[in-house]
Amino acid sequence: xxxxxxxxxxxxxxxxxxxxxxxxxxxxxxxxxxxxxxxxxxxxxxxxxxxxxxxxxxxxxxxxxxxxxxxxxxxxxxxxxxxxxxxxxxxxxxxxxxxxxxxxxxxxxxxxxx
Amino acid sequence: xxxxxxxxxxxxxxxxxxxxxxxxxxxxxxxxxxxxxxxxxxxxxxxxxxxxxxxxxxxxxxxxxxxxxxxxxxxxxxxxxxxxxxxxxxxxxxxxxxxxxxxxxxxxxx
Numbered sequence: 001x002x003x004x005x006x007x008x009x010x011x012x013x014x015x016x017x018x019x020x021x022x023x024x025x026x027x028x029x030x031x032x033x034x035x036x037x038x039x040x041x042x043x044x045x046x047x048x049x050x051x052x053x054x055x056x057x058x059x060x061x062x063x064x065x066x067x068x069x070x071x072x073x074x075x076x077x078x079x080x081x082x083x084x085x086x087x088x089x090x091x092x093x094x095x096x097x098x099x100x101x102x103x104x105x106x107x108x109x110x111x112x113x114x
Numbered sequence: 115x116x117x118x119x120x121x122x123x124x125x126x127x128x129x130x131x132x133x134x135x136x137x138x139x140x141x142x143x144x145x146x147x148x149x150x151x152x153x154x155x156x157x158x159x160x161x162x163x164x165x166x167x168x169x170x171x172x173x174x175x176x177x178x179x180x181x182x183x184x185x186x187x188x189x190x191x192x193x194x195x196x197x198x199x200x201x202x203x204x205x206x207x208x209x210x211x212x213x214x215x216x217x218x219x220x221x222x223x224x
Contacts, residue, residue: 105156
């Protein structure tokens with residue numbers, strides 16, 4: 001089954017404790033992206049990757065890191081989480097067709113930073 | 115600042131009624147997508163429109179892309195409880211970047 005898998009789905013952590021949210025897709029998509037979703041603000045892009053070893057900042061990259069060492073994986077790293085990073089996070093992937101094609105989303109990871 | 119403005123933010127209707135959701139921008143988009151998101155899940159693509167003036171129908175859902183490719187609408191005929199969800203529009207600009215609107219929460223009660 002074609003899917004994007006995120007882990008963990010739910011996480012409560014404390015300020016400053018490094019965490020990683022993993023994302024894996026099995027559709028051989030070149031393009032992968034991380035979004036955060038907050039009430040009234042919609043989906044805002046954190047980082048994206050056009051292919052292996054190619055990553056770039058989205059609209060709200062502060063406080064986050066990513067890496068793309070393999071085509072299927074695109075982990076999101078919070079080196080020192082703060083309460084303003086409490087949010088619902090989505091990983092998404094697609095074929096790159098000169099513009100973003102259909103985005104396939106994971107089920108989301110709800111993060112609470114105390 | 116949202117590049118794409120969706121209205122209304124929230125819509126509650128009875129089963130069988132019709133509804134329209136709007137997505138507006140001052141920018142031109144090369145294409146526009148509509149996604150639906152249900153609680154606890156990620157958004158799922160409903161449709162992509164690419165030509166100004168284009169109309170696409172998906173069962174009871176009708177999508178329209180404005181002639182100037184700056185706006186779009188989603189019309190649902192005879193809404194059903196299964197149509198409940200957060201409807202998101204997303205536009206691709208000339209650089210290939212996708213921008214999302216904040217969404218319209220639709221609740222259809224039996």
